[in-house]
Amino acid sequence: MVLFSVIVARHRLLESLRGALKRQPVVALTGPRQCGKTTLARQLLDPAASTWFDLEDPRSRTVFDEPMTVLEPLKGLVVIDEIQRVPDLFPLLRVLVDRRPLPARFLILGSASGALLRQSSESLAGRVEHVRMGGFALDETGSEAVEPLWRRGGFPDSLLAPDDETSVHWRRNFIDTIVERDLPQWGVRVSSTAMRRFWTMVAHYHGQIWNNADPARALGVSEPTVRSYLDLLTDALVLRQLQPWHANLRKRQVKSPKVYVRDPGLLHELLGIEDQSALLHHPKLGASWEGFAIEQILATEPHTDAAFWATHQGAEIDLVLQRRGKLFGVECKRVDAPRMTPSIRIALEDLALERVAVIYPGPKRYAIADRVEAVPLTDLAQPGRLFERATA
Numbered sequence: 001m002v003l004f005s006v007i008v009a010r011h012r013l014l015e016s017l018r019g020a021l022k023r024q025p026v027v028a029l030t031g032p033r034q035c036g037k038t039t040l041a042r043q044l045l046d047p048a049a050s051t052w053f054d055l056e057d058p059r060s061r062t063v064f065d066e067p068m069t070v071l072e073p074l075k076g077l078v079v080i081d082e083i084q085r086v087p088d089l090f091p092l093l094r095v096l097v098d099r100r101p102l103p104a105r106f107l108i109l110g111s112a113s114g115a116l117l118r119q120s121s122e123s124l125a126g127r128v129e130h131v132r133m134g135g136f137a138l139d140e141t142g143s144e145a146v147e148p149l150w151r152r153g154g155f156p157d158s159l160l161a162p163d164d165e166t167s168v169h170w171r172r173n174f175i176d177t178i179v180e181r182d183l184p185q186w187g188v189r190v191s192s193t194a195m196r197r198f199w200t201m202v203a204h205y206h207g208q209i210w211n212n213a214d215p216a217r218a219l220g221v222s223e224p225t226v227r228s229y230l231d232l233l234t235d236a237l238v239l240r241q242l243q244p245w246h247a248n249l250r251k252r253q254v255k256s257p258k259v260y261v262r263d264p265g266l267l268h269e270l271l272g273i274e275d276q277s278a279l280l281h282h283p284k285l286g287a288s289w290e291g292f293a294i295e296q297i298l299a300t301e302p303h304t305d306a307a308f309w310a311t312h313q314g315a316e317i318d319l320v321l322q323r324r325g326k327l328f329g330v331e332c333k334r335v336d337a338p339r340m341t342p343s344i345r346i347a348l349e350d351l352a353l354e355r356v357a358v359i360y361p362g363p364k365r366y367a368i369a370d371r372v373e374a375v376p377l378t379d380l381a382q383p384g385r386l387f388e389r390a391t392a
Helices: 011-023 037-042 058-063 067-071 089-097 113-123 143-152 164-185 192-205 213-219 223-235 264-270 276-280 285-300 342-350 377-381
Strands: 026-030 050-054 076-081 104-110 128-132 239-242 258-261 305-310 316-323 326-332 356-360 366-369 372-376
Touching: 011 026, 011 037, 011 104, 011 128, 026 037, 037 076, 037 104, 050 058, 067 089, 089 104, 089 113, 143 164, 143 264, 143 276, 143 285, 143 377, 164 192, 164 264, 192 213, 192 223, 192 258, 192 264, 213 223, 223 239, 239 305, 258 264, 258 285, 264 285, 276 285, 285 316, 285 326, 285 377, 316 342, 326 342, 342 356, 356 377, 372 377
Parallel strands: 026 104, 026 128, 050 076, 076 104, 326 356, 356 372
Antiparallel strands: 239 258, 305 316, 316 326, 366 372
């Protein structure tokens, strides 16, 4: 069954890009491969005042043998796709955007966030703004798509596939492409077999606090090597390392990150989950739903920092969001009717949280306690509503 008969609009991201291009001469749009970066960027093009270069195209890379000759005369919006393939362009862009008056603005697209962030930050300090994107989110698909979005993930070709079998095959091929083509092209010297085995291992740790020791023993490599594998897949934007929040408390707090496979469809493929029935009976069901909810929150809710918090005494909260200088908490519970817990009470007090939202799959928003509310996951289809107060 086809889920959508029209193109899914991505208004939030388009507005972010337009705003960033007004503020800065260079905007870096980063996201995993095939998440829709190129499609999104093409919606900004003015045929009369835009130029496009795709550095995956050998013809474009040949043109860039003399990059200053190519770029200096251009005016309007210049889009450079897969810029991480030609890292020498960053110092040149600094020269071009320092011209006055400024004849052109640059939108650069990349699939390797770590390298792109480092290169752009070093060469374009004060001249670049970063916009990050992933697959489709609930505010783009609408709340009616919550189940297929969770099961298939947000990559357009997976979510919009005509049937589950086609979606599964797409995700399988995507994983193969990352480990067999992309990582080697980025200079990674790791066998595709080892990297796929490691990625599958991370899927079984999904939603847990990371420890290098056990995966290192299982793979027969050192702990620093395992750490480098984790960072590689994080840079490829397919894993998330959610860092711990450190409060000034007289309690031993967890200092290691939690790990998540960012797209639930990829998580389910790595775990061998092919349909809804298998998902609902899988031991990682709760962790899968938690990771899906966290990704939706981070995509749709404004924040300047995001972390989790946990103590060695057992208190924890899934997500701590900082915005406007205040802290807000989020718990993700796949239950029918969330209730107050000791962990939420401790987090409210120890972290001085303004409010806590408990995300759950039910239909009704209601108050659990003072400053604590149960919030349906589908409310995230309307960005900015997470910490609104429930009405009686």
